[in-house]
Amino acid sequence: MRILLVEDDTILGAAVRDHIIADNHSVDWVTRLDAAGDHLDSAAYDLVLLDLMLPDGQGIAFLREQRRRGSVTPVIILTALDQISDRIAGLNAGADDYMTKPFDLSELSARLSAVARRYSGNPNPLITIGDLQIDLAARSVLCNGRPVDLTGREWALFEAFVQHPGQVLSKTQLEERLYAFGAEVESNAIEVHVSRLRKKLGHAVVETVRGIGYRLGDAR
Amino acid sequence: MRILLVEDDTILGAAVRDHIIADNHSVDWVTRLDAAGDHLDSAAYDLVLLDLMLPDGQGIAFLREQRRRGSVTPVIILTALDQISDRIAGLNAGADDYMTKPFDLSELSARLSAVARRYSGNPNPLITIGDLQIDLAARSVLCNGRPVDLTGREWALFEAFVQHPGQVLSKTQLEERLYAFGAEVESNAIEVHVSRLRKKLGHAVVETVRGIGYRLGDAR
DNA sequence: GCCGGTCCGTCAGCCGGCTGACAGGTTTTG
DNA sequence: CAAAACCTGTCAGCCGGCTGACGGACCGGC
Numbered sequence: 001m002r003i004l005l006v007e008d009d010t011i012l013g014a015a016v017r018d019h020i021i022a023d024n025h026s027v028d029w030v031t032r033l034d035a036a037g038d039h040l041d042s043a044a045y046d047l048v049l050l051d052l053m054l055p056d057g058q059g060i061a062f063l064r065e066q067r068r069r070g071s072v073t074p075v076i077i078l079t080a081l082d083q084i085s086d087r088i089a090g091l092n093a094g095a096d097d098y099m100t101k102p103f104d105l106s107e108l109s110a111r112l113s114a115v116a117r118r119y120s121g122n123p124n125p126l127i128t129i130g131d132l133q134i135d136l137a138a139r140s141v142l143c144n145g146r147p148v149d150l151t152g153r154e155w156a157l158f159e160a161f162v163q164h165p166g167q168v169l170s171k172t173q174l175e176e177r178l179y180a181f182g183a184e185v186e187s188n189a190i191e192v193h194v195s196r197l198r199k200k201l202g203h204a205v206v207e208t209v210r211g212i213g214y215r216l217g218d219a220r
Numbered sequence: 221m222r223i224l225l226v227e228d229d230t231i232l233g234a235a236v237r238d239h240i241i242a243d244n245h246s247v248d249w250v251t252r253l254d255a256a257g258d259h260l261d262s263a264a265y266d267l268v269l270l271d272l273m274l275p276d277g278q279g280i281a282f283l284r285e286q287r288r289r290g291s292v293t294p295v296i297i298l299t300a301l302d303q304i305s306d307r308i309a310g311l312n313a314g315a316d317d318y319m320t321k322p323f324d325l326s327e328l329s330a331r332l333s334a335v336a337r338r339y340s341g342n343p344n345p346l347i348t349i350g351d352l353q354i355d356l357a358a359r360s361v362l363c364n365g366r367p368v369d370l371t372g373r374e375w376a377l378f379e380a381f382v383q384h385p386g387q388v389l390s391k392t393q394l395e396e397r398l399y400a401f402g403a404e405v406e407s408n409a410i411e412v413h414v415s416r417l418r419k420k421l422g423h424a425v426v427e428t429v430r431g432i433g434y435r436l437g438d439a440r
Numbered sequence: 441g442c443c444g445g446t447c448c449g450t451c452a453g454c455c456g457g458c459t460g461a462c463a464g465g466t467t468t469t470g
Numbered sequence: 471c472a473a474a475a476c477c478t479g480t481c482a483g484c485c486g487g488c489t490g491a492c493g494g495a496c497c498g499g500c
Contacts, residue, residue, distance in 0.1 A: 151476080151477060151478080152478095185479070185480090186479090187480045189479055189480075192459075192480085195460095196459095198459095208430055208456095208458095210430070210457075371448080407449060409448075409449055411486095411487065412488085412489075415488060415489055415490095416489090418488095418489095428486095428488095430487075431485090
């Protein structure tokens with residue numbers, strides 16, 4: 001199992017890292033949230049061990065943002081003994097489990113195994129947005145329970161929005177996503193594809209931000 | 221003090237209502253969230269006592285929605301003894317305090333007094349949205365800490381958005397808000413006023429929903 | 441009473457967005 | 471292999487939105 005450890009305390013971090021390796025998992029250890037974000041963007045992890053107090057921000061806010069962006073990687077948060085409200089807040093933000101420092105490393109092993117068992121069968125659950133149920137792995141989408149076929153370009157455009165919920169994506173960014181590097185369309189092809197997505201999935205699937213770009217519609 | 225009691229248990233509800241009256245407060249008692257919403261829309265309460273399990277929904281979701289809409293009325297949530305996570309969730313959703321059932325009615329009196337004292341000096345605190353700090357009572361707004369003067373019409377338009385955060389308001393709704401009953405402007409006056417608001421408060425203060433209307437910009 | 445300033449409704453030109461239709465290329469089917 | 475179907479880029483007409491400018495009404499100061 002590939003684990004990302006986000007912990008700024010060097011003594012605890014080294015001990016956890018060594019234990020995880022001794023348990024025959026692979027582990028990357030970072031001490032800041034920005035590095036954690038980079039790692040999660042560029043590699044697939046099976047689990048994240050996430051401290052809550054990091055030098056460059058709050059673990060809970062980071063976790064919430066990851067969940068908001070659609071990440072379903074299991075997360076165990078590491079809390080201090082008396083941070084009960086942090087613990088609840090962490091679970092509410094999308095953590096799958098928590099461990100209270102200081103903890104026995106054998107308990108860590110047990111927890112890692114438990115999370116691996118729980119999630120091994122379902123790494124990419126459905127994403128639900130309004131009337132849409134989206135399966136990014138199967139590249140399928142249901143609208144009000146009915147499957148809707150999207151063409152290759154339509155799917156690529158839709159996937160760009162679903163993977164960046166809340167973000168406004170400019171036409172240029174979308175062009176870079178849909179076309180090969182350097183290819184330049186010289187028309188309003190993006191607008192036309194947005195129109196086609198709307199026709200298939202409902203008008204609210206994509207919101208226009210005039211003069212800036214588009215973003216995924218939300219359920220409000 | 222005017223109190224809205226939202227409690228579906230008739231025995232507890234009657235006891236609390238009677239006690240509040242004996243304490244020389246006025247109280248309205250409802251048993252469902254939809255009635256609570258109606259009451260909060262049409263009358264000004266100093267406090268809400270809110271149960272969490274109601275027949276037509278979750279008190280916490282209701283509270284969150286009230287806070288999202290800008291309501292700052294103090295709320296005490298009523299939780300069952302073992303619902304610790306509900307308690308934390310309720311506080312996170314914007315509750316000011318909580319009481320655990322069963323509770324002594326004299327403790328209720330003490331809590332009501334405490335909340336009244338805490339809020340009596342500041343019934344309408346600043347609302348912060350992005351770079352804006354808004355005081356609806358003083359009819360003033362700061363943009364990045366600097367006061368911005370709005371004319372009467374501009375303020376009325378802005379207030380409409382601030383009091384309906386998240387909602388799309390159509391031009392017709394905004395016209396009804398700004399002009400006397402039956403008065404009909406025959407131009408794009410609303411658009412022009414939106415443009416003027418943007419000029420004073422920043423372009424993101426109002427989002428356009430093409431063909432439908434406008435809504436308050438949020439900080440994203 | 442007059443003048444200057446402010447507010448606000450109106451207008452019009454410009455702009456960005458939307459989408460139907462078309463055509464060329466590709467893929468699928470018979 | 472040919473025809474049909476599909477995909478996708480392009481185009482253009484239409485539409486809604488934006489905003490600068492203007493002028494009338496109102497208000498405050500002199």
